[in-house]
Amino acid sequence: MEQNEQPVFGIEKLYVKDLSLEVPNAPQIYLEREAPQVEIQLGTSGSGVGDGAYEVVLTVTVTAKLADKTVFLVEVGQAGIFRIMNVPNEQIEPLIAVACPNILFPFAREAVSDAVTRAGFQPIVLQPVNFEVMYMQRLQEQAPAPTEVPIQ
Numbered sequence: 001m002e003q004n005e006q007p008v009f010g011i012e013k014l015y016v017k018d019l020s021l022e023v024p025n026a027p028q029i030y031l032e033r034e035a036p037q038v039e040i041q042l043g044t045s046g047s048g049v050g051d052g053a054y055e056v057v058l059t060v061t062v063t064a065k066l067a068d069k070t071v072f073l074v075e076v077g078q079a080g081i082f083r084i085m086n087v088p089n090e091q092i093e094p095l096i097a098v099a100c101p102n103i104l105f106p107f108a109r110e111a112v113s114d115a116v117t118r119a120g121f122q123p124i125v126l127q128p129v130n131f132e133v134m135y136m137q138r139l140q141e142q143a144p145a146p147t148e149v150p151i152q
Helices: 089-118 131-142
Strands: 008-022 037-050 053-066 069-085
Touching: 008 053, 008 089, 037 089, 037 131, 053 089, 069 089, 089 131
Parallel strands: none
Antiparallel strands: 008 069, 037 053, 053 069
16 A cells, blocks of 8 residues: 555445334324424444445434324434545544444434424424444443452
8 A cells, every 4th residue: 555545535425225204193193282202312333335435324213202102203214325445444433433424414314304394293303413422432331341350
């Protein structure tokens, strides 16, 4: 490898890989006047697809409930193919876990809002997410717990 090869980080393609919407209690749920409780779950995954290309998928699941009834459930798998080349191996995982989801998030936010609106509800606006903090927490959870050694 030549010394002057510049690091490459680029977007090849952005796309919705998975989109599902459920309104299991329609039409009765539309007669409810209370605001539902909304729960949001996020997940990311990444895998190499060859020749410096990586597919990263940001999955956003939004569940709205009234008491024990589901108002709606939306799941979006916003994906992208990213070109990552001439980058040290230890920097690839943070790029896939932090930089790529940061790029994908606005597209996932729009897909969620659009699906919820099309289902006949007020749009859900997802607040910004700090993927770096999520990544650091995941690293800490994976780290082995320090073992205590009794001092003689």
